[in-house]
Amino acid sequence: MRIFRLIPAVLLGVFFMPVVHAQSAADSIVLRRMADDILRKNAAYENLRFLCKKVGSRLSGSAGAEKAVIETARMLREAGADTVYLQPCMVPHWVRGAKEEANITLSNGKTFTLKAAALGNSVGTPAKGISAHIIEVKNFAELDNLGKAGVEGKIVFYNYPMDPTNVATFRSYGQAGAYRGNGPSMAAKYGAVGVMIRSLASNVDDYPHTGATRYNDSFPKLPAIAISTRDADYLSEALQKKQVTKAYFKTNAEMLPDVQSYNVVGEIRGTEFPDEIITVGGHLDSWDLAEGAHDDGTGCVQSIEVIRVMKALGIKPKRTIRAVMFMNEENGLRGGTAYAEQAKKENKKFIFALESDAGGFVPRGFGVSANPDQAAKIFAWKWLFQPYGAGDFTSGGGGADIGPLKPLGTAMAGLSPDSQRYFDVHHASTDVFEAVSPRELNLGAIAMAGLIYLVSEYGL
Amino acid sequence: MRIFRLIPAVLLGVFFMPVVHAQSAADSIVLRRMADDILRKNAAYENLRFLCKKVGSRLSGSAGAEKAVIETARMLREAGADTVYLQPCMVPHWVRGAKEEANITLSNGKTFTLKAAALGNSVGTPAKGISAHIIEVKNFAELDNLGKAGVEGKIVFYNYPMDPTNVATFRSYGQAGAYRGNGPSMAAKYGAVGVMIRSLASNVDDYPHTGATRYNDSFPKLPAIAISTRDADYLSEALQKKQVTKAYFKTNAEMLPDVQSYNVVGEIRGTEFPDEIITVGGHLDSWDLAEGAHDDGTGCVQSIEVIRVMKALGIKPKRTIRAVMFMNEENGLRGGTAYAEQAKKENKKFIFALESDAGGFVPRGFGVSANPDQAAKIFAWKWLFQPYGAGDFTSGGGGADIGPLKPLGTAMAGLSPDSQRYFDVHHASTDVFEAVSPRELNLGAIAMAGLIYLVSEYGL
Numbered sequence: 077m078r079i080f081r082l083i084p085a086v087l088l089g090v091f092f093m094p095v096v097h098a099q100s101a102a103d104s105i106v107l108r109r110m111a112d113d114i115l116r117k118n119a120a121y122e123n124l125r126f127l128c129k130k131v132g133s134r135l136s137g138s139a140g141a142e143k144a145v146i147e148t149a150r151m152l153r154e155a156g157a158d159t160v161y162l163q164p165c166m167v168p169h170w171v172r173g174a175k176e177e178a179n180i181t182l183s184n185g186k187t188f189t190l191k192a193a194a195l196g197n198s199v200g201t202p203a204k205g206i207s208a209h210i211i212e213v214k215n216f217a218e219l220d221n222l223g224k225a226g227v228e229g230k231i232v233f234y235n236y237p238m239d240p241t242n243v244a245t246f247r248s249y250g251q252a253g254a255y256r257g258n259g260p261s262m263a264a265k266y267g268a269v270g271v272m273i274r275s276l277a278s279n280v281d282d283y284p285h286t287g288a289t290r291y292n293d294s295f296p297k298l299p300a301i302a303i304s305t306r307d308a309d310y311l312s313e314a315l316q317k318k319q320v321t322k323a324y325f326k327t328n329a330e331m332l333p334d335v336q337s338y339n340v341v342g343e344i345r346g347t348e349f350p351d352e353i354i355t356v357g358g359h360l361d362s363w364d365l366a367e368g369a370h371d372d373g374t375g376c377v378q379s380i381e382v383i384r385v386m387k388a389l390g391i392k393p394k395r396t397i398r399a400v401m402f403m404n405e406e407n408g409l410r411g412g413t414a415y416a417e418q419a420k421k422e423n424k425k426f427i428f429a430l431e432s433d434a435g436g437f438v439p440r441g442f443g444v445s446a447n448p449d450q451a452a453k454i455f456a457w458k459w460l461f462q463p464y465g466a467g468d469f470t471s472g473g474g475g476a477d478i479g480p481l482k483p484l485g486t487a488m489a490g491l492s493p494d495s496q497r498y499f500d501v502h503h504a505s506t507d508v509f510e511a512v513s514p515r516e517l518n519l520g521a522i523a524m525a526g527l528i529y530l531v532s533e534y535g536l
Numbered sequence: 537m538r539i540f541r542l543i544p545a546v547l548l549g550v551f552f553m554p555v556v557h558a559q560s561a562a563d564s565i566v567l568r569r570m571a572d573d574i575l576r577k578n579a580a581y582e583n584l585r586f587l588c589k590k591v592g593s594r595l596s597g598s599a600g601a602e603k604a605v606i607e608t609a610r611m612l613r614e615a616g617a618d619t620v621y622l623q624p625c626m627v628p629h630w631v632r633g634a635k636e637e638a639n640i641t642l643s644n645g646k647t648f649t650l651k652a653a654a655l656g657n658s659v660g661t662p663a664k665g666i667s668a669h670i671i672e673v674k675n676f677a678e679l680d681n682l683g684k685a686g687v688e689g690k691i692v693f694y695n696y697p698m699d700p701t702n703v704a705t706f707r708s709y710g711q712a713g714a715y716r717g718n719g720p721s722m723a724a725k726y727g728a729v730g731v732m733i734r735s736l737a738s739n740v741d742d743y744p745h746t747g748a749t750r751y752n753d754s755f756p757k758l759p760a761i762a763i764s765t766r767d768a769d770y771l772s773e774a775l776q777k778k779q780v781t782k783a784y785f786k787t788n789a790e791m792l793p794d795v796q797s798y799n800v801v802g803e804i805r806g807t808e809f810p811d812e813i814i815t816v817g818g819h820l821d822s823w824d825l826a827e828g829a830h831d832d833g834t835g836c837v838q839s840i841e842v843i844r845v846m847k848a849l850g851i852k853p854k855r856t857i858r859a860v861m862f863m864n865e866e867n868g869l870r871g872g873t874a875y876a877e878q879a880k881k882e883n884k885k886f887i888f889a890l891e892s893d894a895g896g897f898v899p900r901g902f903g904v905s906a907n908p909d910q911a912a913k914i915f916a917w918k919w920l921f922q923p924y925g926a927g928d929f930t931s932g933g934g935g936a937d938i939g940p941l942k943p944l945g946t947a948m949a950g951l952s953p954d955s956q957r958y959f960d961v962h963h964a965s966t967d968v969f970e971a972v973s974p975r976e977l978n979l980g981a982i983a984m985a986g987l988i989y990l991v992s993e994y995g996l
Binding site: 116118240245278279438463464465494496497500513514515516 | 571572575576578700701703705738739898900923924925954956957960973974975976979
């Protein structure tokens with residue numbers, strides 16, 4: 077019998093496995109029932125169709141965002157939520173204004189039009205636009221080397237491609253994102269008059285990708301545009317051949333006063349621990365160039381689907397589940413901030429939050445940020461997700477909107493869809509309903525419903 | 537010390553792991569180098585663009601198939617294959633003829649046009665088409681219940697949808713496929729005059745999906761068409777409401793005499809064991825309705841990419857690698873059969889064959905059919921594929937074209953791409969270049985190159 081005392085962990089693991097699995101067999105049946113219903117009803121896809129085609133783009137402060145609040149509240153009621161309410165927050169109101177213009181003049185006298193889009197939050201140009209010499213830099217080090225002497229009075233063109241060799245495309249996005257976020261102010265520091273960036277896109281095509289820039293108040297605010305990756309390649313080649321005499325662009329962007337907006341919350345009250353709150357959400361706002369299908373219509377309709385499928389199957393969660401359509405993720409995070417502020421005032425435990433904001437692609441698993449005990453509990457469930465292709469649980473993850481819950485000690489997770497196609501369409505006019513596969517969307521919803529169910533059943 | 541004798545497997549596993557990983561660390565670097573090159577060069581995608589846009593559809597016996605032979609031979613030479621040659625095979629030559637027509641007449645006298653495509657290998661209708669009463673059956677049991685009394689002189693409409701609840705879409709395809717394959721002869725047995733089937737598609741849209749039917753020579757050969765899933769739903773509803781007075785269709789399909797065609801083979805000769813042959817391939821023929829992008833242009837260009845990346849990086853495989861573009865997978869398997877016939881005549885060992893014929897989607901892993909020792913060896917490599925999202929190795933797999941190698945004792949594997957979107961486009965006019973993601977295609981090529989490299993290095 078000595079052996080049992082020496083290696084209990086190994087052997088107990090083996091002996092107890094059937095018990096663990098007997099417990100979990102019931103869970104696997106619940107997940108299977110939810111999966112069947114989600115795949116058969118295809119309700120998330122139909123909600124997404126409405127959000128994309130009948131509401132459309134939903135930039136914070138826009139009429140589309142306002143309509144999206146009303147329509148997703150309706151969807152949550154129709155999904156069967158016990159309570160649906162709006163949570164107020166003031167949001168920035170940036171407008172693109174009339175369509176941008178951009179071109180370069182070549183040494184042969186001809187003009188080449190660039191497909192461009194103003195960066196979100198950026199200021200507009202003077203009415204006559206900006207016309208100046210243009211210089212290309214590959215990165216901030218090159219900009220620093222040029223210094224004031226090389227930059228002053230010029231348009232700076234940041235041409236930093238997303239690294240194709242990262243399998244995790246979000247890593248490449250993060251690297252290249254520095255130029256969209258900080259590029260304008262870094263160029264302003266050296267006296268530049270305007271900024272162009274290569275679109276943050278994983279493919280070479282003709283669609284500019286917008287997204288937020290962040291001005292550093294120490295420097296003048298420069299107008300800034302993204303140009304399509306194909307045009308970035310063209311411009312770079314023309315500059316190398318010294319064929320570009322000047323560049324021009326005009327934008328009509330403007331930051332207007334903040335306006336009233338809302339998060340939309342739909343709740344199923346927990347039967348045993350109603351004061352333990354589980355949050356599941358996506359963000360309702362989108363950029364203005366397209367329908368915000370993958371970013372983040374899919375996360376919204378998947379969160380609604382979690383509510384719908386539980387109600388449809390008569391599942392009564394022990395803990396309270398809140399599906400939240402967060403407002404203003406893209407250029408302010410006011411919704412996520414307001415949600416956490418309200419949470420601090422409630423005398424409840426916000427035990428877990430899950431966000432889907434990486435596209436409605438086929439799920440691979442979840443990224444989890446939690447204390448070791450909570451993480452161990454969550455990771456022990458991963459075999460339940462393998463039948464749905466979503467068994468890849470990794471450490472670290474969450475979402476921008478649920479991030480402000482961190483001081484409350486909330487355990488967090490982010491759905492991890494496959495990321496290969498996301499940055500083809502992200503923040504561009506190609507992020508439309510047609511780019512979403514219903515089956516991929518539904519599998520993501522299944523994974524989310526499964527994880528929310530397990531947390532609601534067993535707590536953390 | 538007693539414990540070591542009692543539980544050696546557990547502890548040796550732990551102790552030996554560093555050694556195994558030291559060996560494999562070198563392999564992981566080779567895989568990483570191949571991955572970087574494949575992702576940077578994007579050569580598979582450019583070859584696919586050519587195959588789809590400059591060659592187009594490639595049904596066996598067609599001018600497109602002939603051109604595809606010439607062009608992929610060129611691609612293999614440009615990829616750096618030591619030897620490129622054509623392997624003759626006679627192939628069936630089925631032609632669709634002029635575009636099909638199909639409609640139903642409603643009780644209000646109106647005609648509703650059905651979007652239809654003749655099934656591959658099917659016979660044509662008489663010149664005036666077929667006009668008859670139509671009956672719907674959900675499955676063969678319903679057909680049998682109707683019997684001769686209910687079926688004779690009628691058109692049989694098989695309306696068996698792909699089951700949406702199978703996460704593995706190939707399972708649903710296999711189930712529904714029985715009606716495309718056997719439906720015409722089963723209906724002929726009871727005296728039907730023609731057959732319509734619901735397209736084998738996972739989505740509801742307006743595109744008919746063709747594919748091979750197989751006549752049983754004991755019964756008359758009935759003309760047979762597939763109609764779009766949306767039209768199948770419409771027809772079913774109209775039949776339930778007893779609104780359909782008759783159905784009509786006309787096809788001009790015809791099986792012509794066999795014609796000469798070829799497999800295309802590109803080879804890198806092994807440095808140490810040149811007589812151990814590793815086969816990697818896809819099929820070059822496609823259906824005639826589209827560009828055969830996912831089915832199976834992607835498998836072809838991925839196989840060429842295996843050759844290209846090894847040559848580009850100066851990797852000299854110890855065993856001989858053959859990239860094979862198999863002809864006539866879709867309606868005859870003559871290419872795969874010819875390859876195996878030739879293999880039997882060669883005094884060489886065909887140790888391993890890998891096929892990619894499940895679409896150019898993001899890879900999940902491989903399905904492996906091998907003896908236990910070989911399988912254990914292959915499965916031990918799977919951690920090397922996890923960084924590329926392709927670490928899901930499962931038992932059972934291969935491909936139609938490599939199947940005939942089985943009597944030679946060849947170990948087999950099939951690339952397992954994610955299957956969620958495949959049956960949206962499979963065999964339909966929507967299977968075009970634009971439906972392929974370059975990054976997903978490249979990750980598949982990386983997984984294939986990695987597995988081929990490991991087998992070439994270590995044998996089986």
